[in-house]
Amino acid sequence: MIRSLAIALMLLPALASAQDLAITHAEAWTMIGSGTGAGKVSDATIVVHDGRIVSVTSSGAVPAGATVIDVGGRMVTPGLMNAATQLGLVETGSADETNDKSSSNTTLGASFDIQYALNSNSVLLPVARADGLTRAVSYPGAAGTAPFMGQAATIHLTETGDILERPQVAMYVQIGSATLSAAGGSRSAQWQLLRNALTEAGRYQPGKPDQPISRLDAEALQKVLKGQLLVILTQRESDIRQAIALAKDFRLRVAVMGADEAWRCADALAAAKIPVILDPMDNLPISFDQIGARLDNAAILGKAGVRMAFYASGNTIYLSYDAGEAMREVAGLAVANGLPYDQALAAMTQGPATIFGLSDHYGTLAKDQDADLVIWDGDPLEPGTYPWKVFVQGREASLETRQTLLRDRYAKPAALPPVYQK
Numbered sequence: 001m002i003r004s005l006a007i008a009l010m011l012l013p014a015l016a017s018a019q020d021l022a023i024t025h026a027e028a029w030t031m032i033g034s035g036t037g038a039g040k041v042s043d044a045t046i047v048v049h050d051g052r053i054v055s056v057t058s059s060g061a062v063p064a065g066a067t068v069i070d071v072g073g074r075m076v077t078p079g080l081m082n083a084a085t086q087l088g089l090v091e092t093g094s095a096d097e098t099n100d101k102s103s104s105n106t107t108l109g110a111s112f113d114i115q116y117a118l119n120s121n122s123v124l125l126p127v128a129r130a131d132g133l134t135r136a137v138s139y140p141g142a143a144g145t146a147p148f149m150g151q152a153a154t155i156h157l158t159e160t161g162d163i164l165e166r167p168q169v170a171m172y173v174q175i176g177s178a179t180l181s182a183a184g185g186s187r188s189a190q191w192q193l194l195r196n197a198l199t200e201a202g203r204y205q206p207g208k209p210d211q212p213i214s215r216l217d218a219e220a221l222q223k224v225l226k227g228q229l230l231v232i233l234t235q236r237e238s239d240i241r242q243a244i245a246l247a248k249d250f251r252l253r254v255a256v257m258g259a260d261e262a263w264r265c266a267d268a269l270a271a272a273k274i275p276v277i278l279d280p281m282d283n284l285p286i287s288f289d290q291i292g293a294r295l296d297n298a299a300i301l302g303k304a305g306v307r308m309a310f311y312a313s314g315n316t317i318y319l320s321y322d323a324g325e326a327m328r329e330v331a332g333l334a335v336a337n338g339l340p341y342d343q344a345l346a347a348m349t350q351g352p353a354t355i356f357g358l359s360d361h362y363g364t365l366a367k368d369q370d371a372d373l374v375i376w377d378g379d380p381l382e383p384g385t386y387p388w389k390v391f392v393q394g395r396e397a398s399l400e401t402r403q404t405l406l407r408d409r410y411a412k413p414a415a416l417p418p419v420y421q422k
Helices: 002-018 124-130 187-203 215-225 237-250 262-272 297-304 323-336 341-346 350-355 402-411
Strands: 020-029 040-049 052-058 067-070 075-078 080-085 133-138 148-156 164-174 229-234 254-258 276-278 308-310 373-376 387-392 395-397
Touching: 020 373, 080 308, 080 323, 080 350, 124 133, 124 323, 124 387, 124 402, 133 164, 133 323, 133 350, 164 215, 187 215, 187 237, 229 237, 237 254, 237 262, 262 276, 262 297, 276 297, 297 308, 308 323, 308 341, 308 350, 323 341
Parallel strands: 020 067, 020 075, 080 133, 164 229, 229 254, 254 276, 276 308
Antiparallel strands: 020 040, 040 052, 075 373, 133 148, 148 164, 373 387, 387 395
């Protein structure tokens, strides 16, 4: 037994080196710093050990025994993060039995928590991962408890195990015409309900009967009062300014989502350090809340210094289906309308990581960060570009999906249809 132990100890260095990965000759976009081309390292060597980044250096040395992948000048970025999805919650929007994004239970308002419904076996997860997405926010949908939607979670698109990364990362509320009826028909009522709920949560006394707020909602909102992010889904300038005022009055961490008219108050958002989660494709006046929508919303916000994170809705289709590819396309649209390229990449990596509290381990290609990496076969903001390889915590992920399996099965010429083949 002693001899076996000695042999095992001798093998430890070899086993450690076998876990090393070196990606060489890369154009690495580290997402560190700011300014045009900030953080770009040419002819980079990216060294990974035990699922974490060790170094990113130009023409750097390769550790002895490391697995080497020569990417031949291809672009490498952190794995992308979509700031607003319903991955793991919605499989098919038209099939209620696959839809867990919201609840009609009026006893669950602010306290509705999506973490318990996340489906790690959703067939939409491999599709998103194959498009370069390794992390996402999964958030609740509109409910009958306006303005409250519930609590969101961040998910990690690993191939095995639970996708839940951090539960209760943010509380979501929706203000605007889409939820007016549930709040009595007036935006003023929506804001009053929100302000009153926060006030009552602060006053809540456990065990005391006949309080105006339920124990579950009070406990959920107390987290917001103590620093949990409050995401306000709204579009109109007047409502965005109300969100700024709310953050100041209650000393809250607030982010605004949707925000089609955010350009009108970009300087105020920057001064208040309130980030914006937006879909650059949502640029038409399709409702009276969005009369001021415009193509260069993101560019104006970026110039003002507002931190941003991107998502793609497509009338809610892309919140679950094609959540990776669609987000890259809307980022490209933002660049086409004036947003600097590096800021668009940041809005899919470092930006959402910072907003949702993941920047201690994800969002940049920096030492000790999770080795979530995407090697691209071209410019990731071009619709025709796809990942060449995807790594999740240093492990290469399969790019195979149900769709590619069907393609390969039916695209092959054969004497008999696939159903008759063994």
